[in-house]
Amino acid sequence: MNTRKCCAFVLVLLLLFPVAVLAQDDATDEAMDEVQMGAWETCETPDNLPEEINLGVIYSLSGPISVYGGPQQQAVQLALEEINGSAYLGEGTTLTAIFEDSAGDAEQAINAMTKLVEEDGVVAVLGPTLSTEAFSADPIAQENGTPVMGTSNTAIGITDMGDFVFRDSLPEASVIPGTIAQSVEILGLERVGVLYGDDDDFTLSGYDVFIEALDENGIEIVGEETFSREDVDFSAQLTNLLNNDPDALIVSALSAEAVQIIIQARDLGFEGAIIGGNGFNSPDTIEQTGEASEGVIVGAAWNVASTNPYSEAYETAYEEAYGNAPDQFATQAYTGAWLFATAIRCANSAERSDIRDALAAITDLETPLGTFSFSETRDPIHDPVVQIVQDGAFAVLGAEDMEESE
Amino acid sequence: MESIFLQQTVNAILLGAIYALFALGYALVFSVLGVLNLAHSAIFMWGAFIGLLAVEQWQLPPLLALLLGALGGGLLSVLLEFIAFRPLRRRNAARISQLISSIGASILLVNIAQLLFQQIYNRTEAYYPLDLVLFPGMSTETIVLDDIGLRIQPIRIVILVIALVTMVLLQYMVTRTQIGQHMRAVAFSERIASLLGIPVSRIFVLTFFLAGIFGGMAGMLYGVAFRKVDPFIGENVALVGLTAIVLGGMGSIQGAVLGGFIVAALQTISIAAGGSSYSNAIVFVLLFVVLLVRPQGLLGQPENTRA
Secondary structure, three states: OOHHHHHHHHHHHHHHHHHHHHHHOOOOOOOOOOOOOOOOOOOOOOOOOOEEEEEEEEOOOOOOHHHHHHHHHHHHHHHHHHHHHHHOOOOOOOOEEEEEOOOOOHHHHHHHHHHHHHHHHOOOOOOOOOOHHHHHHHHHHHHOOOOEEEEOOOOOOOOOOOOOEEEOOOOHHHHHHHHHHHHHHHOOOOOEEEEEEEEHHHHHHHHHHHHHHHHOOEEEEEEEEEEOOOOOOOHHHHHHHHOOOOOOEEEEEEEEHHHHHHHHHOOOOOOOOEEEEEHOOOOOHHHHOHHHHOEEEEEEEOOOOOOOOHHHHHHHHHHHHHHHHHHHHHHHHHHHHHHHHHHHHHHHOOOOOHHHHHOOOOEEEEEEEEEEEEOOOEEEEEEOEEEEEEEOOOEEHHHHHHHHOO | OOHHHHHHHHHHHHHHHHHHHHHHHHHHHHHHHHHOOOOHHHHHHHHHHHHHHHHHHHHHHHHHHHHHHHHHHHHHHHHHHHHHHHHHOOOOOHHHHHHHHHHHHHHHHHHHHHHHHHHHHHOOOEOOOOOOOOOOOOOOEEEEEEHOOOEEEEHHHHHHHHHHHHHHHHHHHHHHHHHHHHHHHHHHHHHHOOOOOOHHHHHHHHHHHHHHHHHHHHHHHHHHHHHHHOOOHHHHHHHHHHHHHHHOOOOHHHHHHHHHHHHHHHHHHHHOOHHHHHHHHHHHHHHHHHHOOOOOOOOOOHHHHHH
């Protein structure tokens, strides 16, 4: 009897949990920005749209991955306010987001996707946050002919799932080779140690691309070590790697682990470059590692230091609305919402297949990420940036050298 | 080669100290109640969280923050006893329902922390300041012993010392003081203890309070050492802590500490030997073997001779 009551209590708690998380994100904010309005206009104002169009959004809003999912949700809210505020879809048409929490969990992402696509009848879906979640949930959207756009999925094979699966997040495969090539050229690397998370699709595929790029550049790998998600002590792995005296450390990790790895590598006396993938590309990486971050190199789709006017306008609006600087994942989420809005606008239709076709046709759209197009495989095409931390801030790697040579 | 061995040994000892400190609280509650308090990891997290708020939001000196983190852990733990354990015990509920109740409490505590994190930091993680030192005059600089190729962060030595001192004090209290006698009597049989005039309820409260203090303190120290705090930092340590107390002997104080060090040593050895992918697998294989071969743990006594 008591056991039963107790179980019921636990169950109730479990059920209340997502509600509590969802209830708190009351959309802030006034931030409307003139620069955005019109900047996205590639098609005539539509006249054929219903009053309300529902967009499904799946992000990790609770659990450790909410570090990414939270800002992503905020960015989408900001984009929708701007889209609706500027009557981007025509007077009288409102684009509304239905947010679902995937909690970094593949099962939960599947449930969320099923609900949005089959019950809520959304026209398209943004998310989910993790590549791992996308691999589980996106096939449902594909089967139902609903366009889905990953805004932070960078693993290999995401868009292979079908012709309704898009992403605006530059895959590691597009960023890392350039990062390695430039680092090798500018820093003259010869021997590197590799550290990566072996229980996550994102860090694993980052690892694969790193290895391939290192191989192409003829770099010797003097050691490889792994860790698990949520690990905090990397001393043992780093001690092993550093014992082989590498010129640089190559790290494929999410941002939470990246901070610890950088600090602990420096604590163990390593002074060389630490080269990371997308996971390193967060304001936290510098802020939370202090001096240890000097010499950290990150290739990324976007950086807060970008001088692109669309990026600057967005950044200002985001900071005004939420009080802190956006990270790359928020920017990609923001851009994703605008891309869908643009597809709806250009399709002049709220039909899923029309939106898909219009989305696939987007080329040379000015966005905060740069001049943006979708490739034939529905992957993003735009220029990445390779940055190095100098004097406590991200700078473009080799910028001075390049200016000189020009 | 020599120096890497030494460095890895030091790495293992320092990691073990954190595990041990956490496992102490686990072991204490188990030894008296015979029930695993799975919310202990949430207490751990709250200790780190309260400590963080104290230094970062309220600008208190770190030592005071440590005290607050420990006290906060203790009070939360007592609250758990009143809400999650006592009502069930009163009704003679099965131990499994107390276990489940502690899981529920743990989820609740983590969720509350998550909401607060969102409120305060607008996200679910936060960091202890980079230049935080526990004692005035203590250095954040890594101690470098180049002759023998060794590098140690001062904070980790502090944690090691605190873990060992705590263990000795706790062991002394349990074996040599009247309160310890009472605890052991309650552990042996609640009923007999109450017949002997021992204030059983008070002993329970005290046990939870002490366990919470260790949990909170461990959390705060962990936060200072690794800097990042989020509502989920307890989860990782919870599994390791569980392994540590099973290894060392459920309810044995030295056992918990020994177990913590063994788990850390194993993880480090497996990484040093080149199998970093298997470091957790090796720990759990060991757990499995111990349960098969010596279920009472390394320092535990068989059930019928306990207390």
